[in-house]
Amino acid sequence: MSGFDGVFGNSPTGYNPPNPSDNGNRFDRPRKRRGRTALIASLTSVVVLLGVGGTAFWAVTAGPLAGVFAPAEDFEGPGTGEVLFTINEGDIGDVIANNLVEAGVIMSFDPFYKLLLEADPQVVFVPGVYTLKLGMSSQQALEALQNSDNLVTVRVVVPEGEVMADILSTISTEAQIPLDEVQAAAADFGAYGLPAEALSLEGFLFPATYEFSPGLSAQEMLQAMVDRCYEALDAAQVAEADRYRVIVFASLVQKESGLKDDFYKVARVFQNRLDQGWNMESDATVAFGTGNTYRVETTSAERADESNPYNTYIHPGLPFAPISNPGDVAIDAVMNPAEGPWMFFVTWNLDTGETIFSETADEHAAGVDIWIAWMDEHPEYQ
Structure with a gap:
């Protein structure tokens, strides 16, 4: 008798009809009930057996097939196209990772954040706007954010001895801000913390090479120059x-x-x-x-x-x-x-x-x- 015959009986349907010669003997009914119980138990055994077999099958094959069926978590390669990505002052690793995912730069949070956790020395991000690509691997994205060549800046060069009018024109040209807007920001010279005697920003726009993040206002750029002037005065030990x-x-x-x-x-x-x-x-x-x-x-x-x-x-x-x-x-x-x-x-x-x-x-x-x-x-x- 085969194994399936032992489970389901001789009938190809798995059910044996009662013998007519039994004439409805009341003692035969319990046997029929036992048959149903045995059938249910036998079916349950099959299900359990198949369940165990399925588990065993998965345990044996899960390793080799995991790479086939598991979804990818990271892109491969340097990516394509171009996207501007901003790191704001105070952004920490998890914020940056999430923002990279939202921008389409990396596929998922975990691979990038794992790189940050494993980095030695600890990764330090410089706030600013970076030129990145879409669909970058986490490793490529992290390396790009550590490369200052990818930092987008507005460069404003102020030579020594230049007068304010020329500096305002340079800001307008380099930052692509209308000149009248830059001039209006400079005209409000009382907003920059100048000495009470000052009649304009003239003299307080310190000569240097400035690297500004795109999107800064004219007032923010002018304030940076005034602040740099005060740094120079302090360094020279000039009393306030x-x-x-x-x-x-x-x-x-x-x-x-x-x-x-x-x-x-x-x-x-x-x-x-x-x-x-x-x-x-x-x-x-x-x-x-x-x-x-x-x-x-x-x-x-x-x-x-x-x-x-x-x-x-x-x-x-x-x-x-x-x-x-x-x-x-x-x-x-x-x-x-x-x-x-x-x-x-x-x-x-x-x-x-x-x-x-x-x-x-x-x-x-x-x-x-x-x-x-x-x-x-x-x-x-x-």
């Missing part, structure tokens, strides 16, 4: 009460100096003149007052113009406001001028910035003659 005067003085030194070492001598000349009660007689201040900020040389008529409030040939003391945005060297020169008796100077070579320093008017006149001769040989500067 002296900030405005130092910036005004340094803006003058910045425009009048050529070679680095001469900054300290120029600062000394102006300080000596102030100490002696002499007018500073700076052509740079006169030129700024005329609106011509691209030259230092002036005419006799301009130097005699009393209506120019920046004319230090006429008006004593420092100019009332900065005439440029000075850098570290100019600030340091004001704080630490060179020792010397000089009362005059003239930059005689405008190509190299070479300058003659003099103690007397006659010595200065001789230096001016050298400058005039050089100018005659270089008409492009006239």
Whole structure:
């Protein structure tokens, strides 16, 4: 008898009809009930047996087939296309992982977050906007976020001695913000924490190379420049009460100096003149007052113009406001001028910035003659 015959009986249906010769014997009924019970028990045994067999089958085959049936959790390769991804200030690993999934950069949270947990040293993310690809592997995405070449920035270069109007134009061009919007932000100069004497942002937009995140407002960029100026003043140990005067003085030194070492001598000349009660007689201040900020040389008529409030040939003391945005060297020169008796100077070579320093008017006149001769040989500067 086969195994299935033993379970289901001889009938191909698994059920044996009663024998007619039994004539309905009442003792046969329990046997029929036992048959049903045996059938149910037998079927249950089959189900259990098949269940055990199925479990055994899965246990044996699950390992090899898991890679076939389990869903993928990570993309492969460097990805395609391009997407801008932002890491905000204060974003931590799990936030970044979730945001990468939502942006379509990586497939799922776990593989990326596992990389963060296993990283040694610990991964540090720099806030900003990054250029990534869609469908990157977690490893590729993490490496891309650690590569500064993928950090998208708005670069604004502020040269030493540049005036505010030109800086605002640069911000507009590089950040693609309308110029009138940048100018309006600068006009609200009271919003930047300037000294009470300040009449504008002039002098406080520190010269440096700035890397801004896309989307920053003009006010945020200008504030960063002001903050950088205060860092420079603090580094030079300028007292808060002296900030405005130092910036005004340094803006003058910045425009009048050529070679680095001469900054300290120029600062000394102006300080000596102030100490002696002499007018500073700076052509740079006169030129700024005329609106011509691209030259230092002036005419006799301009130097005699009393209506120019920046004319230090006429008006004593420092100019009332900065005439440029000075850098570290100019600030340091004001704080630490060179020792010397000089009362005059003239930059005689405008190509190299070479300058003659003099103690007397006659010595200065001789230096001016050298400058005039050089100018005659270089008409492009006239």
